[in-house]
Amino acid sequence: MKRFLETGNFAITEGAILAGCRFFAGYPITPATELAEAMSLRLPQVGGIYLQAEDECAAMHMCVGAALGGMKAMTATSGPGFILYADPYGWALGCETPMVVLNSGRVGPVSGITGAPGQGEFYLMRYPTQGGNFETICLAPNTAQECMAMTVEAFYLSERFRMPVSVLADQLITDGFEDISVPENEDEMKEMGFRTWPREICRGPEFYPASDALDVPPVVLGHNTGALCSDWTPTEEGYDIEEVEAHHKHAYRLIYKVRNNRDLFSHHYEKKYMGDDPDLVVVSYGSPSRVVNTAVEKARSQGLKVGSLRLINIWPFPDEHFDRQCKYLCVELNWDGQLVREVQRAAPKGSGVHFMGTCGDLPTTPDLIETFEKLLKNEPIRRKGWVLEEW
Amino acid sequence: MEYRSSVITSKYLRSRKIPSTACSGCGLGLNHKIVVQAISELGLDVADVVWGTSIGCAGRQTFATWKGDGFAGTHGRVYAISRGLRVALPPEKKIILTVGDGDAFGIGLLHLIHAARSNADMTVIVNDNLGYQSTGGQYGWTTPQGSHTDSSPYGMFEHNLMSDEMDVLDILKGAGATFLARHVAMDGQRAVETVKKAILNRGFSLIHMPYPCPTNFASRELGSRNQVNIYRWIQERAAPLGEEKENTVWATGIWHDASNSRPEFSEYVHETVEKIRRTGSI
Numbered sequence: 001m002k003r004f005l006e007t008g009n010f011a012i013t014e015g016a017i018l019a020g021c022r023f024f025a026g027y028p029i030t031p032a033t034e035l036a037e038a039m040s041l042r043l044p045q046v047g048g049i050y051l052q053a054e055d056e057c058a059a060m061h062m063c064v065g066a067a068l069g070g071m072k073a074m075t076a077t078s079g080p081g082f083i084l085y086a087d088p089y090g091w092a093l094g095c096e097t098p099m100v101v102l103n104s105g106r107v108g109p110v111s112g113i114t115g116a117p118g119q120g121e122f123y124l125m126r127y128p129t130q131g132g133n134f135e136t137i138c139l140a141p142n143t144a145q146e147c148m149a150m151t152v153e154a155f156y157l158s159e160r161f162r163m164p165v166s167v168l169a170d171q172l173i174t175d176g177f178e179d180i181s182v183p184e185n186e187d188e189m190k191e192m193g194f195r196t197w198p199r200e201i202c203r204g205p206e207f208y209p210a211s212d213a214l215d216v217p218p219v220v221l222g223h224n225t226g227a228l229c230s231d232w233t234p235t236e237e238g239y240d241i242e243e244v245e246a247h248h249k250h251a252y253r254l255i256y257k258v259r260n261n262r263d264l265f266s267h268h269y270e271k272k273y274m275g276d277d278p279d280l281v282v283v284s285y286g287s288p289s290r291v292v293n294t295a296v297e298k299a300r301s302q303g304l305k306v307g308s309l310r311l312i313n314i315w316p317f318p319d320e321h322f323d324r325q326c327k328y329l330c331v332e333l334n335w336d337g338q339l340v341r342e343v344q345r346a347a348p349k350g351s352g353v354h355f356m357g358t359c360g361d362l363p364t365t366p367d368l369i370e371t372f373e374k375l376l377k378n379e380p381i382r383r384k385g386w387v388l389e390e391w
Numbered sequence: 392m393e394y395r396s397s398v399i400t401s402k403y404l405r406s407r408k409i410p411s412t413a414c415s416g417c418g419l420g421l422n423h424k425i426v427v428q429a430i431s432e433l434g435l436d437v438a439d440v441v442w443g444t445s446i447g448c449a450g451r452q453t454f455a456t457w458k459g460d461g462f463a464g465t466h467g468r469v470y471a472i473s474r475g476l477r478v479a480l481p482p483e484k485k486i487i488l489t490v491g492d493g494d495a496f497g498i499g500l501l502h503l504i505h506a507a508r509s510n511a512d513m514t515v516i517v518n519d520n521l522g523y524q525s526t527g528g529q530y531g532w533t534t535p536q537g538s539h540t541d542s543s544p545y546g547m548f549e550h551n552l553m554s555d556e557m558d559v560l561d562i563l564k565g566a567g568a569t570f571l572a573r574h575v576a577m578d579g580q581r582a583v584e585t586v587k588k589a590i591l592n593r594g595f596s597l598i599h600m601p602y603p604c605p606t607n608f609a610s611r612e613l614g615s616r617n618q619v620n621i622y623r624w625i626q627e628r629a630a631p632l633g634e635e636k637e638n639t640v641w642a643t644g645i646w647h648d649a650s651n652s653r654p655e656f657s658e659y660v661h662e663t664v665e666k667i668r669r670t671g672s673i
Contacts, residue, residue, distance in 0.1 A: 044667035061468045062475035069479020221460040224438035230463035
């Protein structure tokens with residue numbers, strides 16, 4: 001095990017290399033630039049290829065191309081670049097091409113504030129492309145170390161589910177320097193709970209089975225298997241077809257291969273002080289969850305019956321954590337409230353689901369504790385002079 | 392009527408997709424035949440080629456016709472996809488792309504320029520039916536000026552990539568393409584010889600191949616779906632390079648041949664990476 005004081009971007013690079021990634025294409029964008037830079041330094045050292053693309057749309061398309069050629073590939077960006085992934089993301093979902101996408105959230109909309117953390121892409125990670133008829137998988141780490149773990153995990157899941165898997169971080173996590181341990185061999189990787197899966201090759205003649213099966217090898221071109229992949233609705237052999245029944249079969253696979261195999265990743269979450277049925281559950285992911293955990297710990301020491309639920313697997317949304325009727329507070333790095341909508345949907349009727357937002361800046365522990373107290377006393381929460389809608 | 396496949400068809404193409412679902416009288420089959428004939432004359436095998444297409448008439452009608460591996464990319468992005476695929480595939484595998492004019496010269500032009508810039512080994516056949524015909528017939532970026540289409544009912548008056556002495560091949564030459572040519576669909580064996588040279592270039596090759604669309608282009612511009620009219624219309628406006636007449640729109644032949652004069656993208660990248668891996672520097 002080697003230890004470093006390094007950034008999340010460094011950790012993601014090392015994680016990707018450990019997972020077998022040998023192709024990265026990207027476009028400079030704050031705050032994901034350092035990841036591209038780290039890849040340009042590290043990949044050649046392990047025989048991998050770094051390419052700078054003319055835009056993010058090309059970057060992800062190049063990754064899909066490399067993945068279709070049999071390589072494990074990754075790209076990374078921030079919100080303004082992530083929207084340019086819409087085109088290739090859909091193609092990769094439809095062709096069931098494994099690869100990993102990292103989005104380091106900053107403040108939006110559009111270019112917004114470049115060097116500050118934001119969580120404005122919660123729903124964009126669920127629907128990164130048009131057309132619907134698919135599920136997506138998204139993991140949201142909250143430390144540099146976890147960035148590495150979730151990058152390795154994302155590669156693992158992308159191979160087994162045969163689809164692009166995304167990692168949602170934010171500016172603080174990818175740019176912040178932290179203590180990072182990098183495993184040096186397979187035993188150490190296993191010790192750290194890292195799972196890997198080799199790239200396999202679908203030999204056909206069925207390339208798009210109408211089933212929810214895991215571990216169908218992906219389509220790889222260049223092995224003369226007669227493999228076909230396209231942007232159209234495919235038949236099971238990969239021919240383009242304009243028939244509703246064929247589309248239904250394809251959509252069934254894209255949706256249910258994820259829905260029916262969730263046990264493969266549903267353990268990605270963190271619970272603190274959740275054992276005694278707390279009156280208030282604070283829900284968060286990414287960098288705000290670190291402040292939330294501290295605030296909940298302090299609140300407990302003050303006798304407030306508060307628990308923390310940190311989501312790591314954010315898509316498909318883990319409804320199973322919201323089976324209890326109680327108060328929920330969603331702490332997010334946006335002013336409009338995105339995670340809170342999903343919690344409102346998932347929580348039992350009669351639960352009070354509340355929202356506390358900041359953006360570009362983390363919430364503070366005193367602010368959080370004050371909000372916990374108000375909610376537990378059934379008082380309205382008001383913040384910083386803005387009158388926000390009561391969730 | 393039973394379709395009897397020729398030797399070339401049965402060797403290289405999938406009977407499920409040939410004949411294609413192209414409109415009656417469509418000239419795309421001529422271009423397609425030229426490319427497959429060139430592959431055959433070069434003695435290449437099905438396994439030697441990965442065939443890529445995009446969307447629109449040219450993409451949809453040629454997708455999955457190749458007996459070997461094939462893909463159809465998103466609109467305009469196959470040049471980026473192919474760069475990624477290029478570095479992953481062994482260098483001896485040929486990537487041949489049959490795309491449309493809207494795909495290459497409209498939505499995909501940025502990616503096309505960067506593919507030329509990097510000199511990535513691929514052969515791009517731009518099947519130009521003079522506009523966006525699969526969406527009903529709107530003008531494109533090489534539609535002759537004055538043409539009547541569904542989106543230029545008064546005649547196409549914009550300056551485009553084939554008007555005012557402009558030529559899209561100039562842009563690609565400036566970007567670093569190592570083989571550029573133009574042929575119309577009726578050029579037959581002359582075009583076959585050119586495609587062979589394009590495939591043999593270890594680098595970025597592009598052939599611009601206008602072909603007749605009787606259904607949409609001809610019906611609006613010539614007021615007739617009679618295929619003879621549009622075939623004649625295109626042929627009258629095409630002449631071999633050096634023999635251009637006043638009304639020549641498409642001067643045909645090899646336009647720029649710098650085959651194998653620049654390092655090929657993936658080979659160069661792999662060599663450089665290998666050097667860095669061994670020595671730590673370039």
